[in-house]
Amino acid sequence: MRVVLAEDLFLLREGLARLLEAHGFTIEAAVDNGPELLKALLEHRPDVAVVDVRLPPSFTDEGLQAALKAREQVPGLPVLVLSQYVEQLYARELLADGTGGIGYLLKDRVFNTDQFVDGVRRVASGGTVMDPEVISRLLAANARDEPLAALTPREREVLALMAEGRSNAAIAQRLFFSEGAVSKHTSNIFAKLGIRASDDDNRRVLAVLAYLNAER
């Protein structure tokens, strides 16, 4: 799988590159600033991009902006955004187009190599991976909201794990249910959030979006 990497700290960039290469990814480009990232994304059209939010030259959210711009031109371009902080506002902006292939994780999730690489793979295949911290803050803030109020506590739990980007099998393992029970819960969730049944894989993205935008 071909990867474009953007990170301004040399040590982290090298570390990430080594880590990904060790897991069988090919690094197409490793850049250290916003404009070059946009150029690399549009030129290489990688299978997945791993992008730091804060990049030179302005040291603000340039990585995020470059990723959003690239996705405007290449819809669904898979991007995993890493950040020292996770912000709901940025999570919403990333998910706004509803096409999936989005990840937003805290930088220190990289420590847990298996989970991180798994996350990269899931984003590459069009999934949505949200950091548990975003999810737990959302749960706290959205506890009052209408569409989510209809969900049972169990269903909320399942939805939260779904938002983190886990598969039904992984959710089943985590919550100690059978996979069948999980898929029953997920179809209940889709029904309660008014998401039509279809073969489209992006129903999971839509559910996460509904979750994020519950109060709108």
Added chain:
Amino acid sequence: MTTNGTAPTRRTPDAGPEPSRRVWWRSLVDPVVRGVSVFGLALAGIVPLVLALVSTALVAIGVGALLLPYAHALVRAHANLLRWLCGRWFGVSIDAPYRPVEPVSGGWVGGSFRRTARLLRDPASWRDVLWLFYNVPVGGVLGLAAAVPVASGVEGMLMPLLWRLVDDGPGGSAAYWYLFVPVTTDTRAYIALGIGLLLLLAAPTVGGALLRGYARASRWLLAPTREAELTTRVAHLTQTRHDAVDTRAAELRRIERDLHDGAQARLVAMGMTLGAAEHLLESNPQAARALLNEAREASSKALQELRDLVRGIHPPVLADRGLADAVRALGLESPLRVEVVAELSGRLDPPVESAAYFAVSEILTNAAKHSGASRVWIDLRWESERAGARTGPGRLRVDVTDDGCGGADPSRGTGLRGIERRLGTFDGVLALNSPQGGPTLVTMELPCVLSSPKTSSS
């Protein structure tokens, strides 16, 4: 620059009666009410004047020093009433010129002496007394001069009826003198009516002009001198600098403590755990693995704490995007439903941005904790000093409204006072309107410069 140095809390100044709600009879009643009030107040001014003079004269024998603070309290109340009326009735706003009142020590007698010394050193005290000298005759005369023509005009209008009261029949010699006209016949009564009408037409304009002139002349003595303005300003700056330094120091202490008790301690513990793991590596790999796991968890806890710390110092969205998006992000985190409307075309100075951000954050926290509100509306706008300018000097205005139960009171709780102090450092002000039963509206204004919008970051 505003000269509002003394009071950090200021409500929107009352603009007086609105022209649209004015009714015609007000133009007749106003000169009378206002003229008579000015006249009455001028005469009433004799009391504080005499008290001030007597107590000043008695200072030499000591008794005066005990009385003088009270006499001057009366003088100031009187002068302040006039200042307020000048703003409210005549559109001439006059700031109070007094030096800030500081508490004095030393019991009643000693305290009185110190207060007296302070009062005698404040030039505003002398100017007030001077103003009373001027106001007793001038205010009296001008007040009457504004009121009498209207009354007299009304009298003239009623002349055809009134003169009959003194009429003693044909051939009689009694006359009702209206101004310079001896009214003895109907014809003369109608002439008097004409004069009365003219008076009535002219009186409101002339009376209004007289009173406004009087207010402007009063300002000469009642308003702060340039020196007094500067003194007030210096006192304000000293106070806010003191507050700023205090806040900063407290902030640094908090950061130091958080680092010391949090991340630093965790890193030390992590080092120890790693040392133990190293030791166990050969003999008991299983235990070593558990320790390494522990160390990794400690490192993410340390990171978490550092993150929270940085968020408290300079929130990432504020740094990245500026105030509008940072407040939006606050709204997303709040347990309340928050709607944000922002009209900011550029970035503010970082310290101002940060002060406004933390103020809004504090207000949102208060609203969530105490107000019982479920929705909050935040309105951010920047108003230019020059009409139509998109950047440059101006002021940031932030309105936070909630649908809660109201009754917020800055004198309870330290939150609002703290915000006031923070904003005061930037000459900003905070106004709170929170009637029992709600809603609560908090308005903040901060003078600041808006820089031109950042061009796209690519």
